[in-house]
Amino acid sequence: MKSFGFSIAKPRSLEIDGESLERLHRLEEKEPSFKRCFNCGGCTATCSAGQFTDFNIRRVHNLYRWGRYQELGEELRKCMLCGKCTLVCPRGVNLRHLIVSMRELLNEL
Amino acid sequence: MFHPFVIPFCIGTVALFGIIGIKFTRWIKSLDRKQITIFRQHFLKGMFIPAIKEMLLEGLFHRKVTRFSRRLGFMHRSIALGWFLLIVVGFIEATVNLKGKLHAPWYAIFYRFFEHDQFTASSRVFADIMDALLIYVLIGIGLAVAKSLYAGIMGLRKTSKLKLFDAVLRYSLWLIFPLRLFSESLTACLYKNGGFLTQYLGDLFNPMFASVMELPAWTAYSIALGLFFALMPFSRYMHIFTELLLIFFRKYGVKESEQATGYTKMELSACSRCGICIENCPMDKVLGVDTIQPVYYLRDVRNRVAKRITADNCLMCNQCQSDCPVGIDISSLRKFGRNKQELDTHDNYQYLDKIHSFNAIGRVVYFGGCMSHLTPGIVESMKKIFDAVGQKYWMMDEYRSICCGRPLLQQGFINQAAELRRKNTRLIIESHSKTLVTSCPICYQSFKNEYHLPVRVMHHTEYIAMLMQLGKLKVKPSDLKVAYHDPCELGRGCGIYEEPRRVLRELVQLVPAEREGKDSMCCGYNLGNTCLSLESQMRLRDASWQNLTINHPDQVATACPMCKKAFQHASHNSVKDIAEIVAEHLIQ
Numbered sequence: 001m002k003s004f005g006f007s008i009a010k011p012r013s014l015e016i017d018g019e020s021l022e023r024l025h026r027l028e029e030k031e032p033s034f035k036r037c038f039n040c041g042g043c044t045a046t047c048s049a050g051q052f053t054d055f056n057i058r059r060v061h062n063l064y065r066w067g068r069y070q071e072l073g074e075e076l077r078k079c080m081l082c083g084k085c086t087l088v089c090p091r092g093v094n095l096r097h098l099i100v101s102m103r104e105l106l107n108e109l
Numbered sequence: 110m111f112h113p114f115v116i117p118f119c120i121g122t123v124a125l126f127g128i129i130g131i132k133f134t135r136w137i138k139s140l141d142r143k144q145i146t147i148f149r150q151h152f153l154k155g156m157f158i159p160a161i162k163e164m165l166l167e168g169l170f171h172r173k174v175t176r177f178s179r180r181l182g183f184m185h186r187s188i189a190l191g192w193f194l195l196i197v198v199g200f201i202e203a204t205v206n207l208k209g210k211l212h213a214p215w216y217a218i219f220y221r222f223f224e225h226d227q228f229t230a231s232s233r234v235f236a237d238i239m240d241a242l243l244i245y246v247l248i249g250i251g252l253a254v255a256k257s258l259y260a261g262i263m264g265l266r267k268t269s270k271l272k273l274f275d276a277v278l279r280y281s282l283w284l285i286f287p288l289r290l291f292s293e294s295l296t297a298c299l300y301k302n303g304g305f306l307t308q309y310l311g312d313l314f315n316p317m318f319a320s321v322m323e324l325p326a327w328t329a330y331s332i333a334l335g336l337f338f339a340l341m342p343f344s345r346y347m348h349i350f351t352e353l354l355l356i357f358f359r360k361y362g363v364k365e366s367e368q369a370t371g372y373t374k375m376e377l378s379a380c381s382r383c384g385i386c387i388e389n390c391p392m393d394k395v396l397g398v399d400t401i402q403p404v405y406y407l408r409d410v411r412n413r414v415a416k417r418i419t420a421d422n423c424l425m426c427n428q429c430q431s432d433c434p435v436g437i438d439i440s441s442l443r444k445f446g447r448n449k450q451e452l453d454t455h456d457n458y459q460y461l462d463k464i465h466s467f468n469a470i471g472r473v474v475y476f477g478g479c480m481s482h483l484t485p486g487i488v489e490s491m492k493k494i495f496d497a498v499g500q501k502y503w504m505m506d507e508y509r510s511i512c513c514g515r516p517l518l519q520q521g522f523i524n525q526a527a528e529l530r531r532k533n534t535r536l537i538i539e540s541h542s543k544t545l546v547t548s549c550p551i552c553y554q555s556f557k558n559e560y561h562l563p564v565r566v567m568h569h570t571e572y573i574a575m576l577m578q579l580g581k582l583k584v585k586p587s588d589l590k591v592a593y594h595d596p597c598e599l600g601r602g603c604g605i606y607e608e609p610r611r612v613l614r615e616l617v618q619l620v621p622a623e624r625e626g627k628d629s630m631c632c633g634y635n636l637g638n639t640c641l642s643l644e645s646q647m648r649l650r651d652a653s654w655q656n657l658t659i660n661h662p663d664q665v666a667t668a669c670p671m672c673k674k675a676f677q678h679a680s681h682n683s684v685k686d687i688a689e690i691v692a693e694h695l696i697q
Contacts, residue, residue, distance in 0.1 A: 033642060048479055051509040052460045077457040080512035080529060081520060082479040083636050087674055092643030100520065100639055103452045 020067025023105060027064065030101040036091040037061065043085035043095055049078045057085055057095065064102055073106050110223050114328040115215040121335030122214065128342040129350050132378075136354075139371035144363045151361040160360035164353045169193055173434040177385055181263050184256065187249030189349075195242045202235040218334075221293050221307075222327050225300035233304075240304030243293075246286050254283060267393075269384030269404045271345070278344045281337045288333055292326035295319045348381040352435055355379040365441035367523060373445065376437045380407045386429035386439070391631050395652045396645055398422065403429050403439045410446060418640065420446030424649075425519055425637025427601040431627045447521035455524055461511060461532045466539035469503040473572075474542045474564070476556075478549025479510045480670035486685075487548050487670055490692035491569055497695050498581045502546075505536060515555035516636045530560055537562060546572045548688065550599035550669045551636060557603060568599060570668045570687050574608040577615055583696040584616055591617040591690070592662035594653070594676070595629035596669035609668050609687055616694045620660040630656050632667075634675040646675075654679040666690055 028034050041058050049055040055078040063072040076099060085095040140148075166172045169190045175182025196217075203217035204210075206224060216223055221236075252263070257279075260268040271279065290307065297303025297311030298319040311319070341347060355375050363372055386403040393399050401422045409415035420443055430439045473495070477488050488504070495502045505511075514529035537545060544565045547553045553568040560566075567575070576582040593613055599605045606626050613619050624630055633641070633649025641649075654676060657665055665684045667673050676684040685693075 046483065048482075048510045048512055049460075052463065077454055078460065080458070080479075080514075081516045081522070082510070082512040083516055084479050084483060084510075087480070087483060087634070087671075094639070094642060096516075096636075097639040100449075100452075107451055 014066050014068070020065070023067070024065060027098070027101060027105060030105070031094055031098045033091070033093045034061075034098055037093050038091060040090060042088045042090060043093075046084045046088045048080055048082050048084060053078055055079070057099075060099070060102070069106050069109055072102070076103055076106070110213070110216050112219075112222070114324065114331050115219060116331075117328075117335030118215055118218065118331040118338075119335070121338030125338040125341055129347075132342065132347075133354060136371040136374050139374070140363070141366050141368070141370045143366055144358075144370060144372055147362045147364075148358065156360050160357050163360055164356050167356055167434075168349070168353050171434065173436070174383070174385070177432060177434060178264050180252075181265070181385075184249050184252040184263065187245050188253070191242055191246035191249060195239065195246065198235070198238055198242060202232075202239070205231065205235070219327060219331070221296050221302060222323075225296075225302050232302075236302065236304035236307070238304075240306040243286065243290060244306060247290065250283050250286055253279075265384070265388055267384065267387050267399070269382050269387060271382065272408070274340075274343070275345045275382065278337065278340055278346060281333055281340075282346070285330070285333045285337060288326065288330040292323070292330050295323045295326050299323060345380075345382045348379050348435070351375055351378040352381070355435070359436070365438045369445045373442065376442060377407055377411050379435050380404065380437055381435060382408070383434065385432050385434060389428045389432055389628065391424065391426065391428065391633070391649055391652065392422070395633075395649050403433070403437070403442075406446070407437075407442065410442070415446055417446075421638070422640045423638055424597070424631050424633070424635040424641075426597040426631035426635055428597075428628070428631070431601045444519065444521060447519070448523070449521040450523075453522045453524045455528070457525055458528055458532060461529075464509070464511070464532075464536065466536045467503045467505075469540040469542040472501045472503050472540075472542055474537060474540055474545045475502045475504045476513075476545060476547040476549075476552055477504065477506055477510070478547055478552040478670065479506075479512055480551070480674065481548045482506075482510050484670040484673050484686065486689050487673070490686070490688040491546075491548060493692045493695065494573065494576070494582070494688065497583075498576055503540060503542070505540075511536075513549075513552040513555040515551050515559065518555075518559065519637050520639060526559075530555075534560060534562065537564060548670060548686075550596045550602065551671070554598050554602045568603070568605060568608075568668065570599070570609040570612060571605065573687065573691055574612050577612060582691070584691065584694045585696050586616050587694060589617045589664055590620050590660075590662045591664045591666045592620050592622050592657050592660065593625070594622070594632070594657055594665060594667040594672055595625060595627075596667060596672050597629070597631050597635055599668055600629055601627055609666075612687055612691065613666055616690055617664075617666075620662045622657045623659045624656055632672040632675040634671050636671070650675050650679055658682065664690075 039058060043057040044050055047055060047057060055075060060072060060075055063075065079099050081096055083096050089095060171182050171185040171189065174185050199220055200217045203212055203220050256263045256268060260266065293303060293307040294310035295314060297307045298314040298316055303311050358372065365372060382404050384404050387393055390402050392401060401419050406415065406419050409419055423443060425440055427440060433439065475491060481487050511533060512529055513533060514526035517529065518526035542564060544567065545556060545562065546567050546569055547556060548569045550568060553566065556562060556566045591613060593609060595606060610619060630653040631649065632653050633646040665676060665682060666687055667676065667684065668687050673684055673686050
């Protein structure tokens, strides 16, 4: 059977309040345009790193929201900061700054 | 020939040269190994005379300031050259009078106070020359006072805001020359030893008043000089000496390294806080952000209070660097401020090892660049051009784009950028090609200045210009009116202004923009700034667009996919890359 790359996620538990909520607010403070994202996935489709790996900016957003920082830290290292995502974003989300800000906030952990 | 009133002046002078000596030694000692090696290599090549010439041209004649604005140049020149000549001519005058005998420095400086019997023809001439020079300096001071009150007099939009200490010192500088005029006039009143100006003024005074005031006036002059000299090394006026040292080292090939060194400290101190960098800064001009310009950024770095945002909120369009009369390498200094050592990790891009090189012997390697993936028209046109001249090529990033690493480097990720450079270098070297053509000025600058590639690196405008010069490209001109936008990275970044224009002149009618060439306005989408919101970028873009379309062109041409993308939605006018225009005008 042809594999389309879809699979069912394994059961997991998320700690979505407490620290992660505060961190979300701090990220929104640093880069307010984060709130405008409507998850169209344009950034992911154009991403340079995404063409080589399973790096997925939409997933990056979710990992941050969920507070799965360990995993996120590893993901973010794949980004080449080329800026294509920022340029295609139909909502004007400053994704380059968002990624740098995320890395800065994660570094404080 | 000594009088106690010269003591403040003497203390000031000793302090000045002592502190300068200590500072210079410290800076030179902390140059890094690479810089010292380059200095040594150039040392044997006899750069001494050109270095001295440049120091004189800049230090005394203020050539670059004059190039920026003639009025401003006149102001600086009259103070610097005038004061220098006052010292030199004063020294000659004193030496002539003593028939070549050695004399103390204060003797020449306060010459009129010490020498009263001046009735020979030569001493009259000297007195008149000194007066003329004093007038020259006073005109400069007058203009400086006027400029501080209203910058528009000097043709500037704004003047830099100074901190209190610098402002106080500026007043003491302004005071020095009127005090000199006053004291010399008083002495001329008593002893008739003045030149045309001082004697004229002296005759207006009452001799009683003059005899009372003479010593206090000279003392005030000495104190003003001494105070200014002693405080000078801690103020902006230190740039007078540091700039000379900087020019000297620069002439000997010394450049900024990857990390801050003694050379960086020299550059920091060589900034004269003139504020010319504010003048054309798009961040100030369009967005009204007036805290991030080099004059303020360097001030904050000097005082160790620089915030990350001051370093980050800059387009890196290099306008300030191209205007800077001292020629400070502002981009490098800003990159030091952006250093993200704590985030900068190693081995991030192992996934790029999967890409294999292509044996491209005899072919041109074409690197579209990430942004060209969003403007497929440029890539298509380049392919058409390669085919038209029968040049085989290998497009290195045809299906998947690899970043050149410059965006990371600009944001202070030094290790990560170096890793990307290593990956790309491997691919290029293994292709065995001799030429690399790129469509993106960001990549071009990176390949040219940051990589050390054994191949010829060309931007596509250069490549097309070369093809046209060789007569390989058959094109049919049209009468379309086109304005050309100089991308920051290509123009000010790499100095490519002429090639794109040469190509366009062959094809279309080139109409000028309001500001172009090295004064071209950034499109606002420059990757150098990560903090700008889309709204601010759009305001910058609109300003740049207005500047471009002042002569109502039918089309706007650019040579950068980023600029093209930025302008695309600015208006209904079509925006084309040069490669696209060439492809449209090809004779099949």
